[in-house]
Amino acid sequence: MLAGGNPPSIAFSPTLKPDGTEKDTLRNIRANGEYVVNLVTEEMAAGMNETSAVLPFEESEWPLSGFTQIESTVVRPTRVLESPVQIECVLFDIVEHGEGAGAARYVIGEAKLIHVRADTFENLGSFQPIARLGGAYYERAASGTTFELQRPAR
DSSP, X not given: OEEEETTEEEEEOOOOOTTSOOOHXXXXXXXXXXXXXXXXXXXXXXXXXXXXXXXXXXXXXXXXXXXXXXXXXXXXXXXXXXXXXXEEEEEEEEEEEOOSTTOEEEEEEEEEEEEEOHHHHHTGGGOOBEEEEETTEEEETTTOOEEEOOOOOO
């Protein structure tokens, strides 16, 4: 979610896992203080979904995704080349709300640099990002229609 313009802010909420522990994304943000938000199109959905596989913390999801890592400009974490919009962020705060499985952790970051692929910028009307609604449900932002992607079993 875009959360402000002065400074440009990004907020999202990774919930705690069923066992009450933090997801790897949140652990990495806490450790590094930086992250990248890569917007996803429906064409990228299958690869994005593969990254939700439950793996040991030290095992990377990159090989499962099929996406290409590229260096960021101002933060250490890498970006997804295939993403039409990549937002390099620095952590501002994490707000903890609730305890145990499903409890929210609101990550608030400052957008330091936004990369927009030239073809996306030139054809904003045809930009079709998707949004996760929760569980297996996703929404096509432009049309408001939904679809399902079951999490990979590993």
